[in-house]
Amino acid sequence: xARPRLFRRRYIPDENIELKDDIILDIKPGLxxxxxxxxxPRRDISRGVSAYFIDKGVKVSKVFDNAxxxxxxxxxxxxxxxxxxxxxxxxNDLLIDVIIYPDGQVEVVDMDEFADAxxxxxxxxxxxxxxxxxxxxxxxxxxxxHFDEYxxxxxxxxxxxx
Numbered sequence: 001x002a003r004p005r006l007f008r009r010r011y012i013p014d015e016n017i018e019l020k021d022d023i024i025l026d027i028k029p030g031l032x033x034x035x036x037x038x039x040x041p042r043r044d045i046s047r048g049v050s051a052y053f054i055d056k057g058v059k060v061s062k063v064f065d066n067a068x069x070x071x072x073x074x075x076x077x078x079x080x081x082x083x084x085x086x087x088x089x090x091x092n093d094l095l096i097d098v099i100i101y102p103d104g105q106v107e108v109v110d111m112d113e114f115a116d117a118x119x120x121x122x123x124x125x126x127x128x129x130x131x132x133x134x135x136x137x138x139x140x141x142x143x144x145x146h147f148d149e150y151x152x153x154x155x156x157x158x159x160x161x162x
Contacts, residue, residue, distance in 0.1 A: 003027075004082075006034070007090040011122050012113050016090070022050075025157055030055045032089065033157050045071050051153045052091060054080045057134030059091065060150045062158075073100040073151065077134045079127060094123070094131040098138055106142055108135070 004027070006019040019036070026033040032052040038045060050061040059076040075098040081090045095114040099107045114131065117123045123131070141147055 002087060004087045004089055006032075007088060009090050009092045011093070011095065011117050025049070025161075031153065033153060048074075049154045049158060051150065052078070052080065052089075053150065056137065057094075057130055058138050058150070060154065062151070062154045070102055072102065073147075074098075075100070075138055075150075077131050077138070079130055092127075094127065094134075096131055096135050098135070098142070100142065100147065106139075108139070 003024050006022055006024070007016055008019055009016045017039070019034070022034040022036040024032060024034050031054065033049065034052075035047070035049045037047045044065065045063050046066045048061045048063040050059055052059045057078055057080075059078050061074045061076070063071045063074050065071050076091075077094040077096040077098075079092040079094055081092070082088070083090070095110050095117055097109045099109060101107070114123075118128060138150075141149060
């Protein structure tokens with residue numbers, strides 16, 4: 001079977017971008033691991049490896065700078081749609097993000113965008129509930145010291161590639 005095509009759908013701004021340059025490193029039920037370079041050049045980050053946990057509604061990315069050093073773990077709250085006929089995955093970015101820095105600091109960001117999308121009726125009640133539950137589950141996992149339940153997939157993949 002041919003490798004699927006991947007898309008990232010954002011609500012703010014409204015866009016749907018094919019992740020045509022992302023490299024699928026592994027794909028199995030409920031999990032897709034990719035490596036990627038930034039879409040637009042940046043000074044702070046250059047590349048990363050992401051694991052899409054489809055059933056958990058989370059994409060976890062290990063993000064590196066130009067020197068190959070870890071900048072942070074970046075977690076997007078997502079909703080995934082698979083089109084079997086076209087063999088495409090569309091990952092809807094639900095705006096809430098969680099960043100874990102190397103020193104262990106945790107930051108939840110873009111809640112204002114999530115609130116804007118709620119107020120503007122961009123997100124339906126089911127999607128809002130999904131986003132809140134996925135964020136809550138992720139934060140509980142982090143605060144209970146079990147974030148490696150997500151990160152080990154990426155670290156194991158990077159180790160295998162060396």
